[in-house]
Amino acid sequence: MTTLVCPAPAKLNLFLHVVGRRADGYHLLQTLFRMIDYGDTLHLMLREDGRIVRQQPLAGVAEENDLCMRAAQLLQAEIGCMLGVGIRLEKRLPMGAGLGGGSSDAASVLLGLNRLWGLGLSRARLQELALKLGADVPVFVFGQTAFAEGIGEALQAVALAPAWYVVLTPALSVSTAAIFAHPDLTRDSEIIRIADFSEASQFAMRNDLQAVVCRDYPEVARHLAWLSQHGEARMSGSGASVFAAFDTAAAAQRVLAQLPPDMRGFVAAGLDMHPLYDYAGDSEVAQSK
Ligand SMILES: C[C@@](CO)(OP(=O)(O)O)[C@H](O)COP(=O)(O)OP(=O)(O)OC[C@H]1O[C@@H](n2ccc(N)nc2=O)[C@H](O)[C@@H]1O
Numbered sequence: 086m087t088t089l090v091c092p093a094p095a096k097l098n099l100f101l102h103v104v105g106r107r108a109d110g111y112h113l114l115q116t117l118f119r120m121i122d123y124g125d126t127l128h129l130m131l132r133e134d135g136r137i138v139r140q141q142p143l144a145g146v147a148e149e150n151d152l153c154m155r156a157a158q159l160l161q162a163e164i165g166c167m168l169g170v171g172i173r174l175e176k177r178l179p180m181g182a183g184l185g186g187g188s189s190d191a192a193s194v195l196l197g198l199n200r201l202w203g204l205g206l207s208r209a210r211l212q213e214l215a216l217k218l219g220a221d222v223p224v225f226v227f228g229q230t231a232f233a234e235g236i237g238e239a240l241q242a243v244a245l246a247p248a249w250y251v252v253l254t255p256a257l258s259v260s261t262a263a264i265f266a267h268p269d270l271t272r273d274s275e276i277i278r279i280a281d282f283s284e285a286s287q288f289a290m291r292n293d294l295q296a297v298v299c300r301d302y303p304e305v306a307r308h309l310a311w312l313s314q315h316g317e318a319r320m321s322g323s324g325a326s327v328f329a330a331f332d333t334a335a336a337a338q339r340v341l342a343q344l345p346p347d348m349r350g351f352v353a354a355g356l357d358m359h360p361l362y363d364y365a366g367d368s369e370v371a372q373s374k
């Protein structure tokens with residue numbers, strides 16, 4: 086049996102500014118995405134019968150809402166592919182944590198099936214399909230550290246120095262939709278240029294969703310306060326996770342070692358490239374030239 090083992094890395098939003106709102110209610114963002122070497126793992130088993138099968142339930146997520154299933158079904162319908170897949174998900178990322186777990190799972194299914202089903206779809210085409218699954222899905226197909234605009238789909242690659250992150254994951258789930266709908270949310274941050282942060286210095290990094298999440302979820306504020314004693318701590322996405330960056334793995338591990346027993350977290354390195362980057366068609370074209 087042909088099986089592909091596909092990592093699905095988490096992401097951090099190193100900053101996140103809300104700069105406007107579209108007519109359909111979606112918010113216009115400016116955010117810096119960085120993947121980290123910590124995440125879920127998918128096992129994709131080729132099926133000749135055309136069926137898409139979930140190998141195990143996912144707590145609290147009905148099959149029709151499971152982003153892995155939706156990604157496989159979308160791809161199969163778009164391509165008219167006669168092959169199927171059995172999907173087993175090793176879930177390591179907490180859900181509703183602002184780490185993009187579901188989005189990354191969906192992107193890894195698109196990338197993995199592009200390879201397993203021999204589709205040869207380009208990265209651009211896969212990113213279009215990804216956006217139908219969620220605002221956060223395209224960046225994982227893009228596969229590099231990215232400055233994102235629009236609702237998260239207009240992506241520009243950015244080179245960052247190596248960094249290790251202490252990520253704390255409060256034991257609660259934050260609804261992204263509820264935070265974006267919050268009446269007190271700041272929605273008119275000044276629009277910045279990529280040079281403002283790539284040239285560094287004065288640019289103040291912040292997450293515009295952080296204040297309302299901290300107000301509604303004191304546990305997030307408590308985790309931020311603890312991590313702020315050790316570094317510049319910020320929330321990722323719509324929370325609940327918070328993180329701080331360090332120059333070495335050892336420095337990050339020293340902080341994690343001091344974590345109070347009622348908090349949980351991990352250390353992860355920033356990734357420059359998605360582990361499945363080569364599964365999108367354009368990189369194969371590039372290599373064959
Ligand atoms: C906030 C971010 C930052 O990276 O991450 P998470 O906290 O989810 O990880 C993302 O923008 C989340 O992306 P994603 O989780 O894919 O969102 P979607 O499923 O597309 O949308 C969920 C809901 O959030 C709202 N939403 C989402 C994205 C956006 N730019 N504006 C919005 O207003 C919409 O109400 C939408 O119905």
Ligand SMILES: Nc1ncnc2c1ncn2[C@@H]1O[C@H](COP(=O)(O)OP(=O)(O)O)[C@@H](O)[C@H]1O
Nearest residue numbers: 150151152180181182183184185186187188190
């Ligand atoms: N494979 C999946 N993994 C995680 N969440 C999923 C998945 N499929 C659907 N979901 C739904 O998406 C929601 C958001 O999940 P997730 O991506 O983990 O959080 P966030 O958007 O905060 O980063 C979950 O609460 C869950 O209902």
